[in-house]
Amino acid sequence: MNYLFACILASAVALPAAAQKAPAKPRAKTEPGPAFTLTCTGRTSGSALQKLYCETRDLTLPAPPTGTPLVVDARLNGTVTVRSWAGPTVRVRARVQGRAASEATAKALAASVRISTQNNTLRAARPHEALDGWEVSYEVLVPSQTDLTLRSINGHLAVENVRGTLRCESTAGNLSFSGVGGDVRGKTTAGSLSLTLTGAAWEGPGLDVSTANGSISWQLPAVYAATIMARTVQGRVQAELNTRRKSVLPHNLVATLGKGGAQLRAATVTGNVTVRQAPGTTETLPATEPGK
Known part of the structure; x- marks a missing residue:
């Protein structure tokens, strides 16, 4: 009986030790890279009669094939900054802003904005293509050899350390x-x-x-x-x-x-x-x- 009890006790002690020695599951690897600088910090409404709501969305998409440009369309008031990084993919931070008479309406306005990445093109839109009361700015990290086509109307366009066929056009930016x-x-x-x-x-x-x-x-x-x-x-x-x-x-x-x-x-x-x-x-x- 004492022998049986000793065996059970030894097994109970050994199990936790074996569990501790079991190999840990590998963690999912994340691509290292520079941190985004585009934030909502310090964003204020331009009018006392309007409320501002701001949010950021992070996206990752494949780099375009050789000879195909990555197109970023910032529409009316958005800005675009493109920087190179060592990774093989395209990383995007989009800052979406809505302005309206109330904070709830401004938030709903921003939530209704959809960002498309089809055909190597970043473009934001709302139902019925309404342009007033919202804007989207982009910070984009791309491989150093990437072709780009950037467009804006009132927003600024900036490209850092990227080599390729680059086409940038703005009206007032x-x-x-x-x-x-x-x-x-x-x-x-x-x-x-x-x-x-x-x-x-x-x-x-x-x-x-x-x-x-x-x-x-x-x-x-x-x-x-x-x-x-x-x-x-x-x-x-x-x-x-x-x-x-x-x-x-x-x-x-x-x-x-x-x-x-x-x-x-x-x-x-x-x-x-x-x-x-x-x-x-x-x-x-x-x-x-x-x-x-």
């Missing part, structure tokens, strides 16, 4: 490009242009951006290779460049940096143009052979 490359074209009517180039040279066919009523601010690293051209009709051009191979006139700039290369163009009608290269040694003119 600003355009901002930082660390981009490839075949880049952008146009806005009433917004400004901000260009920040990185690396040692432009990678890809070139850059062609324009605005009608905005200014242009262009920043370049101390050492860079490209041919840059800037012009304005009614404004003025100011340039600080580390090269003597340049022509700076009140309304036009043409300069060859380093060994030259891709043509980078920026134009405005009424705005001023400022082009600055980080301080460095001024390039000397290339030596010419005797008799030439």
Whole structure:
């Protein structure tokens, strides 16, 4: 009897120990990446007669195949910021806002907004296509080599560290490009242009951006290779460049940096143009052979 009791007791002690030694179930892996910066924090209504409701929605979708652009349509008042990340998918944070006379109505308005991702296109809509009282802004993380088509009416468009065939168009919003490359074209009517180039040279066919009523601010690293051209009709051009191979006139700039290369163009009608290269040694003119 004592032997039987001892066996039962030993089994009872051994079971928890065995359970502790059992291998743990693997946790689902999550793709590491930069945190989203788009939030509802600090959002307030623009009118004392209106209440604002704001919410964010996170989405993940496959990266578009090579040669197919990811299209982001921000409609009337939305903004779009696209940044590169190391993952293979497209991560999206959408900030949805509704404005109405009461908070309940504003919340219902935002809840009725549907975001579609069909055909590699991000687009928000409401029943009957009503545009008043709501807006959706996007922060998008994409692989560094991704083609993009971005559209907005009043919202700003920004692209950071993405290379590909990039097409950006807004009516009244600003355009901002930082660390981009490839075949880049952008146009806005009433917004400004901000260009920040990185690396040692432009990678890809070139850059062609324009605005009608905005200014242009262009920043370049101390050492860079490209041919840059800037012009304005009614404004003025100011340039600080580390090269003597340049022509700076009140309304036009043409300069060859380093060994030259891709043509980078920026134009405005009424705005001023400022082009600055980080301080460095001024390039000397290339030596010419005797008799030439």
